[in-house]
Amino acid sequence: MNRFFAFVIKEFRHIYRDRRTMLILFGMPVIQVLLFGFVLTNEIKNAAIAILDPSKDEASLRLTSKLLSSGYFRLERSLASADALEPAFRQGKIKLALVFPPGFSHTLRHDGTAQLQLIGDASDPNTATTLINYANAIILDFQREQVALSNPNAPGAPPGIRVETRMRYNPEQKAVFNFVPGVMTLILMLVSAMMTSITLAREKELGTMEVLLVSPLQPLQILLGKTAPYLALSFLNTVLVVALGMLVFGMPMRGSFLLLGLECLLYMFVALSLGIFISTRAKTQMVAMFASALGLMMPTILLSGFLFPRESMPLLLQIISVLFPATWFIPIIKGVMIKGVGLEYLWKETLVLALMALGFIGLSLRNFKNRLE
């Protein structure tokens, strides 16, 4: 046991003496959470729009002010003529334009119907769709008010279906709810897998592996001794990311901290054993780094359901995504933090992760060579 602790202490020393490692361990998570938090958001606030309003009458002004007071839109410019539309879009100054016909109020009152034109900049289709939907919703609302205004207690108001939507768990549809779990998954994978995969390869590169092999250290002692410090440090990282998510971005915590902590430890252990597995195969730090970056980071970002819903992936990718620990971990964090559910709903994911951990440690032990070559 003494032997094992000596090894762990040595590993800690390697870590805290290497400024680059420390930076990756603690600088990167913070930067990533903040970056993702502020940049990667699909909510739209203050989108620049242009309004072409030749009528400037009561109804058009009221609709305009309703749009602009919603918080979603900001008037970038008022256009004088339809000719000004094209340049405004070309310059990229505006994402959406609202075009009123002349005599909007008049037409609306007399004909009971009027036309409006919404023009979106679909070079970014997601944003355009979202903005058009927001605008449509506001216009629909305006229309309802208009009907109520024109005949306050008319029983003959046109029949219509009023849809009442409720977004459970995340009524405001905040993007943080999605990205905090995603970023946690990513960072833990990065720190745990990448750092450990480099560390064994480093011993091989520097020639110290030769000396370790000749020592009475058991392979399992070497492997676990390599993982233990990173497990502790990754756990600190988790605390950091969760705290940032909750304090800075208002991420809720509806479930139990204990469960979250244990699940995070489990996931970290999977990631670490994966890192060790990579490093038993990689000969140099460079190879280890590429293997973990390409083999782990990319799928974690792209396939885990962090950025893109897994349901809409081609079947083949869906099947592949099952192999990555992140795919199983994201539902766990979301379940615990956002839905507040317990292990009774998450046991399946947890079991899969546990099996993965055992599998990778087993494979690493099998791959670990008692000799050089």
Add this chain to the structure above:
Amino acid sequence: MSISVQNISKSYGPVQAVKAVSFEVLEGEIFGLIGPDGAGKTTLFRILASLLLPDAGQARVDGLDVVQDYKALRRRIGYMPGRFSLYQDLSVEENLGFFANVFGAHIRDNYDLIRDIYVQLEPFSDRRAGALSGGMKQKLALCCALIHRPRVLFLDEPGTGVDPVSRKEFWDMLRRLRASGITILVSTAYMDEAALCDRVALIQKGEILAIDTPRGLTAAYRHPLFAVRSDDMYRLIRDLRDLTPDADCYAFGEYAHLVVPGGGSPSAAILQYLEARGHTGVELLPVQATVEDSFIDLMKNGVWTT
């Protein structure tokens, strides 16, 4: 018998690094493997340290088979690889402490073994190993390899990259270690270090050319040998190679060594020959062969026939 090697062979792909090598090392002996880079010394060391599997042959170290008993063997040997293989980011003290712990040894129990070496390192015990000089690094590596009191010590080219003074100190230490009963197998490409071993094996291209004591090797050297110098060494060496059909001449420190097999040319004849070729400042004196001369002769003429 401390180390016994029988017909060990090892290939890397098409390259045969070690070809059916056999030798034996007695207990408490300093045995040198002498040969140029690429001779197969490191491969042989790794096989004996149980780090590589031989393709054929058998080897026992301290009575243990290097393939089957590798676990037990690893507790009994100290191995210092040719490349500096300690943790550069750990201090002198931390490195030593780590290796002691890993081998389940205590520094104070075996301090007597490393004291002579470690006192020189002690002023730098807080310094990171990476910041030590080449000689100090070697001493630290030796301490780390000795801290568990191994029965057999493998030192792969310990003199490489070390200044001459440190090298001398290092060898003095090896002699003291031998006194405490540790068998030492050391490899080197420096011929002057060969003379410091009890016995040496000259190895080239994976084959052993000769095994003998340094004195035995030089005594077996039978050709007349001269040290020569002149004002134009380069031309001198070229000219002397043409002295007789089988004459050889090579640079040796600030002199050139001239070998005249058969001994047909006395000094006077050689001086005359050089004078006729316009050499000035010529010095010529008969010398005793060194291990290097023996080695060069062996490489040229194949395995020793005495």
